[in-house]
Amino acid sequence: MSRTPSFMLPLDTIAPYFRLQDSITDHFYTLEDIRGEKGTLIMFICNHCPFVKHINNEIVRLANDYRQSGFGFAAIMSNDVERYPQDHPVLMKDHAMKQQYSFPYLYDETQEVAKSYKAACTPDFFLFNDELKLIYRGQLDNSRPGNGIPVNGRDLREAMDAVLNNRKVSLSQRPSIGCNIKWKE
Structure with a gap:
């Protein structure tokens, strides 16, 4: 299991535009469609990664807890599906339905969106x-598969709560750790 850290895109970066197809509904969504009144969370995930599997329930809870407060959510899958067929859009839809994703699960076929966000x-x-200025990037929390720390979304929840309470988001941000994005050759 690979342990690749986030790149940590500079704070205040403007969210790169995208227009991607949702694997659940087949509709196309843009960044503006996803955008929330208070903020917008873009998550790069995939079906097969054990790090994502470890936190799936929490990202569903997070979206359900914060959507009502004015946050927009989208998950993006950018892996090469030729080499990693378990991440194919048809299987993305099955995965999203099984996990009860309440947010679009978008397919980045060209991988240009992942590159523009410097997702790693x-x-x-x-x-x-x-x-649409970046205020937090990095880990959901300190939990990783096998480390015994419960998944609670603490780091990301603290950032979202700061927004809701008109406080500055802490600059002490730790990179996420997970499987590397499977780039096309």
């Missing part, structure tokens, strides 16, 4: 404020 691993999280 799955999972990789990017939280933008209401002006």
Whole structure:
């Protein structure tokens, strides 16, 4: 199991535009469609990564807990499906339905969106404020498969709570760790 850290895109970076197809509904979504009144969370995930499997329930809870507060959510899968067929869009839909994703699960076929966000691993999280400026990037929490720490979303929840309470998001941010994005050759 690979242990690739997030790149840690500079804070205040403006969210790169995208228009991607949702594996659940087949509709296309843009960044503006996803954008929330308070903020927007973009998550790079995939079906097969053990790090993502470890946190799936928490990202569903997180979206369900914060959508009502004005946050927009989208998950993006950017892996090469020729070499990793378990991440194919048909299987993305099955996975999203099984996990009860309440957010679009978008397919980045060209991998251009992952490159524009400088996504490095799955999972990789990017939280933008209401002006689409990056205010948090990195880990969900300290839990990893096998380390015995419970999954609770603490780091990301603290950042989202800061937004809701008109406080500055802490600059002490730790990279996510996960499987590297499977780039096309």
